[in-house]
Amino acid sequence: MNQHEFDKLLEKYLAGECDSEEEQLIWDWQENMLKNSQILLNSDEKEAIKNRLWNRIYNNTIGGTYTYEEDEEGTRNRGLKILKWGIAAMLVIGLANIFLIMKNNDAKAIAEATAVTQASDIEVKNTSATDSEIKLEDGTVVTLKKNSSISYPKHFGQKTRNVYLKGEAFFKVKRNPNAPFIVHTGELVTEVLGTSFNVKSYDNSKAIEVSVTSGRVSVYEVSEKSPAKKNGVILTPNQKVVFDKSSKKIMPGIVENPVVLTVSPTKIDFIFEDTPLSQVLQKLKNVYGIEIILENQDLNHCELTADLNDLPLNTQLELICRTVNARYEQRGTSYFVSGEGCK
Structure with a gap:
């Protein structure tokens, strides 16, 4: 079965037109994708993806609202139909993405795809005219600018803390040497252990800008062609970087209004x-x-x-x-x- 035939099968499944044999092909596909990815995922990672997928299927179909009664055929059939459509939708959206990544055989991509799924647990959008302050579970404080959104997991992992930003935000990151704090903004990644910095990345903007207030920040491009070679820079306070989305160039610079960094009990004399x-x-x-x-x-x-x-x-x-x-x-x-x- 080629990709086009398989796409048609998924469409047929969504329309409720599959026979038992065709439905079994869908379920076998789900199982085989995780089984055939041994070089990419360990058993714990496979189980985590599988559990996460089925939890979402349950929550988006029968979790908390569906009541099953064996003796009421109408209710039973309606519930099964909701469950079936929910499972199909989740398989198409969730597993199809994982399938495409596994087909590329890219370990880095599968890790990032898992992070994207986790980051969608919580999404905050600031539609007000003022900044909105968000405190994450690790103690990091995010000041989200207007017309911006950020998504992140309920619980960060032990090795990394991934968040996904659209728009602009100021981050005051709680230091944790064992778990870098990583901000994903399209093609640019900003990685720190503990510091304060600002990221500006609007969809309609031609560039992404990162500026540093304190600490050191690693800013680099996510490249699908050469994942091992990172185009990036290390920024220190009062420095910034502008990433041009079209030319893929990273241009280091100085922030518009540099601030005094020296900590002194008395006023600095100039x-x-x-x-x-x-x-x-x-x-x-x-x-x-x-x-x-x-x-x-x-x-x-x-x-x-x-x-x-x-x-x-x-x-x-x-x-x-x-x-x-x-x-x-x-x-x-x-x-x-x-x-x-x-x-």
Whole structure:
């Protein structure tokens, strides 16, 4: 039986037109798919998928609402019909997806498909005009932006914590070195142990953006062609990455408004008096965690006298460069300062 013939059989089953022999083919198909996947799934994983599927069949057909009475033929037949249609629908939707994945013989894909099924346990959609805060069972706090949705399992696994995002959300992840927290956004995956970061991934947008507030974040592309080779970067605070969906390019950069990272009991002082430029830039680097590179070493001889308190980093750099006859530009995740310098 080829794929087209099998599709026709499934359609016939849904229409209730199969004889007993054809129905048996459907049930044998369900059993054989899991049996023939020994190189992909261990016995526990097979049983987990099977149990999950049948639990959903029960809950979506007779669970909690169906009452079976042996002596009432009409009720009995109606209940069996509901059960039959429910089973058929679940087989077509659930098992057909698993079948396609197994046909590709991709261990990574089957793991991700299982994660997708688990992640659909709970789905939260924010249709309000304000942010919505969600606290997950592991202590992670998600701030879901408007017109966004997130799905995740009731209980995370022991090795990974997978969630699936559409739209935008800020994550403050509870650290767990044994179970990375993984955010799936279409073709891009963001993986952390414990940190805070923002992910923006709307369906109608041409790009996906990830920016980091604290900690370190691994961002990489999910590639079907070369699953072993990941196109990705490691981000640190005040850094971001933009993934172009069409070109598949990952472009690292700096967040629009870098924030102070240095923890200090007192206010950080940005007042400089006859301070060598190299020391000024080193302080900015230490405070914001962003690399600032002097391309012309003659600039080291310049000194700065200025009050740069209460100004954003970009404004501070602009005033510094004007004062010492220089200019700056952003390249990737660093700033570069160049120019003739003071005389």
